[in-house]
Amino acid sequence: MKYDSRALKYAILGLLLRKPMTGYDISKEFEKSISEFWSAKHSQIYPELKKLVSENLITCETECNGEPRRKKLYTISHAGRQDFGVWLRKNEDIDSPPKDIFRLRTYFFDLLDKECQYELLSTQLLQHRRRLLRLEEKYKKYDTAPSDTDAAFGDYLVLYGAILREKAQIHWLQTCLDHLCL
Amino acid sequence: MKYDSRALKYAILGLLLRKPMTGYDISKEFEKSISEFWSAKHSQIYPELKKLVSENLITCETECNGEPRRKKLYTISHAGRQDFGVWLRKNEDIDSPPKDIFRLRTYFFDLLDKECQYELLSTQLLQHRRRLLRLEEKYKKYDTAPSDTDAAFGDYLVLYGAILREKAQIHWLQTCLDHLCL
DNA sequence: CGCGACATGTAAGCAGTTACATGATTAT
DNA sequence: ATAATCATGTAACTGCTTACATGTCGCG
Numbered sequence: 001m002k003y004d005s006r007a008l009k010y011a012i013l014g015l016l017l018r019k020p021m022t023g024y025d026i027s028k029e030f031e032k033s034i035s036e037f038w039s040a041k042h043s044q045i046y047p048e049l050k051k052l053v054s055e056n057l058i059t060c061e062t063e064c065n066g067e068p069r070r071k072k073l074y075t076i077s078h079a080g081r082q083d084f085g086v087w088l089r090k091n092e093d094i095d096s097p098p099k100d101i102f103r104l105r106t107y108f109f110d111l112l113d114k115e116c117q118y119e120l121l122s123t124q125l126l127q128h129r130r131r132l133l134r135l136e137e138k139y140k141k142y143d144t145a146p147s148d149t150d151a152a153f154g155d156y157l158v159l160y161g162a163i164l165r166e167k168a169q170i171h172w173l174q175t176c177l178d179h180l181c182l
Numbered sequence: 183m184k185y186d187s188r189a190l191k192y193a194i195l196g197l198l199l200r201k202p203m204t205g206y207d208i209s210k211e212f213e214k215s216i217s218e219f220w221s222a223k224h225s226q227i228y229p230e231l232k233k234l235v236s237e238n239l240i241t242c243e244t245e246c247n248g249e250p251r252r253k254k255l256y257t258i259s260h261a262g263r264q265d266f267g268v269w270l271r272k273n274e275d276i277d278s279p280p281k282d283i284f285r286l287r288t289y290f291f292d293l294l295d296k297e298c299q300y301e302l303l304s305t306q307l308l309q310h311r312r313r314l315l316r317l318e319e320k321y322k323k324y325d326t327a328p329s330d331t332d333a334a335f336g337d338y339l340v341l342y343g344a345i346l347r348e349k350a351q352i353h354w355l356q357t358c359l360d361h362l363c364l
Numbered sequence: 365c366g367c368g369a370c371a372t373g374t375a376a377g378c379a380g381t382t383a384c385a386t387g388a389t390t391a392t
Numbered sequence: 393a394t395a396a397t398c399a400t401g402t403a404a405c406t407g408c409t410t411a412c413a414t415g416t417c418g419c420g
Contacts, residue, residue: 037285098280103219154289168350
């Protein structure tokens with residue numbers, strides 16, 4: 001009875017802790033740094049915001065100076081701050097290895113001809129190299145590492161983590177190609 | 183209209199291509215090498231087997247020498263082989279980065295005191311080092327790389343991939359700790 | 365006026381986990 | 393006997409994606 005880790009809940013609370021935001025803003029934020037290790041669509045975010053309001057962890061403002069607005073600005077509540085603080089400090093076990101469909105294909109490589117194995121591996125390699133390049137572009141913008149009290153600190157760490165992950169993937173794919181000994 | 187990549191379907195078909203198996207056998211197989219990049223519980227496998235039978239991709243034998251048995255032995259059909267072959271050769275785009283809850287925590291590290299940051303990082307580090315050791319134990323059993331036509335080839339590749347993944351994770355965690363400059 | 369970005373939602377369906385259920389076989 | 397493993401299933405629920413739906417705002 002605890003599959004429910006409620007990651008989306010805490011991602012939203014964390015973002016709202018920095019500043020009040022609309023559902024749309026949160027959605028955009030997911031497409032930035034967070035997308036290096038997760039993503040959530042607006043169709044998942046809007047219902048979650050409703051739920052958090054009903055749980056009194058956030059509040060929703062629809063008007064400004066008495067005028068009704070089209071935007072809904074969400075703000076974290078005291079209870080929300082507390083809940084998030086407890087979660088953030090929780091020292092949980094490492095996750096089971098992440099699902100990887102390409103590795104499933106690789107697992108069945110003995111059932112495939114060499115040419116096809118080569119095709120699949122080199123296409124993956126190319127794409128991961130492109131992703132790495134894009135990440136390194138982003139990384140270059142930091143000429144120095146942000147302080148660990150700066151909001152950019154987390155961004156910086158997960159970006160570097162994404163780079164290492166891509167490098168490991170590339171290294172693996174190259175090793176796989178070497179084992180094909182064409 | 184194609185979220186449905188049906189990974190479980192192809193995992194099962196691939197395993198049955200090697201030899202006929204029961205649902206229980208398949209379940210056990212998932213706990214071996216496949217668990218380095220994915221896992222499926224029996225509660226997901228049994229319904230999928232039913233579905234595959236209804237799609238005529240596999241057949242089910244319940245008896246042996248006319249005697250009814252308690253086991254259900256599944257065998258891949260001709261249509262199943264074809265379907266799997268097409269899937270295995272498909273050159274798909276790389277997946278979006280895998281979900282990682284610990285990185286979500288890291289992303290919010292600026293909201294956390296140094297001691298707690300240190301605690302979280304070092305606990306993760308310890309556990310990933312343990313996982314790496316276990317993987318390296320397994321890897322040592324191959325004194326030489328299996329041929330690319332051997333069924334063990336895939337096992338070997340994904341195992342090596344898991345080792346590189348853990349090493350990258352460990353390297354990242356160490357770098358994060360360095361940035362804390364205690 | 366039309367296009368793209370802003371902004372918010374719902375419905376259907378697949379994917380996966382946890383818990384509930386049951387019963388047979390094997391080893392101690 | 394009794395505990396562990398073998399063996400098969402279902403129900404309820406969370407999580408996530410895709411598609412459907414609607415309307416606003418600013419710019420050229």
